[in-house]
Amino acid sequence: MPERSLARYPQAVTDWRDFSDDGLTPTLRAARGLFARNGYHATSIRAVAEAAGLSVPGLYHHHRSKQAILGALVDATMDRMLAHTRAAEADSDGTALGRFDNVLECLLRFHMLRRDDAFVASTEMRSMDDTLLLRHIAQRDEQQRMIADIIAQGVADGTFRCGHVDDGARAAASLCVAVAGWYDPTGVLTADEVVARQLDIARRIAGFPPPP
């Protein structure tokens, strides 16, 4: 099943700010559009096949069910998000603020540029079977743990002031998710300006600068 393996994210991330290539197969791209527009339960396998330019048997050659398509799409989305945020963190100066800024900027850009992917992954948690749901929650938790670790480093060395690190990490991640709901690429602010303003809010959530 060569098409399916493409959906994972094996290649190295050369530029963690660059999300222009969605890395999806035609099938997953078609499914993303239909799930985002109409929802998982209102989308038939036939509609996905037609939008991808495949026959229904051709689609079943790559994916055994609609649930498997949702799983491959969500995995591709989360793999990509995690690979980029790890690269962003590795690209930092290693300080709490440096790590925080890079990881949060990466999450902001992901949710600004891959809005439909993020919308499907979050709204269709209701449609995931138990196996997929647990895997998705584990991926999401890994992302939040990365942010929590960074905030904890900053609390320990006095960079941040944050009484409940896990709450702060979740709120910072939620801020990025929310951007997918309102960001307009044709708006008056440039993408860099949106990132700068939202990153400033994320820093406040983490308690930077710490109060006197």
Next chain:
Amino acid sequence: MPERSLARYPQAVTDWRDFSDDGLTPTLRAARGLFARNGYHATSIRAVAEAAGLSVPGLYHHHRSKQAILGALVDATMDRMLAHTRAAEADSDGTALGRFDNVLECLLRFHMLRRDDAFVASTEMRSMDDTLLLRHIAQRDEQQRMIADIIAQGVADGTFRCGHVDDGARAAASLCVAVAGWYDPTGVLTADEVVARQLDIARRIAGFPPPP
């Protein structure tokens, strides 16, 4: 159409913290459950009628279409949210911090207790026709403007430090919306503890306390 008029929110709010009564008709309650679980496009008028214990013609007596049901549900949700936040603001001491705390606590409790209502209103924006969508956006904007006005008062009198008031108001509102996605009434923290922690994060977003 007595059933439909119930969905609006004419009665005075006696306790703005109390969201235990959802104020919905049986039809709208049935629609909320089905839309939240399966999505708008996967829900038929017949399924709503069956879940509400009505015949299909009986349902059409109250609502002329599935879109009208979505509209009545979203209106009821937003009317309730706005009526309670106005009552919360009126119940404050009139200071920027007092108004902010009451309005944000109210929004947090709404999203903790009326999770399905909030989920449907936000995820099914994709399914709203132009008239309903514009009305919904106006309701949401009114809510955010209330928060922005409060932050602006606090910036003017030195209570808050917030360079971009509208961004701060949107982020504070988004924080409350996100709570609907993870809050677990059976979790280890009480509802009051969750409110206190999230309100602390909302205050940071608004720039309270202001940095030195």
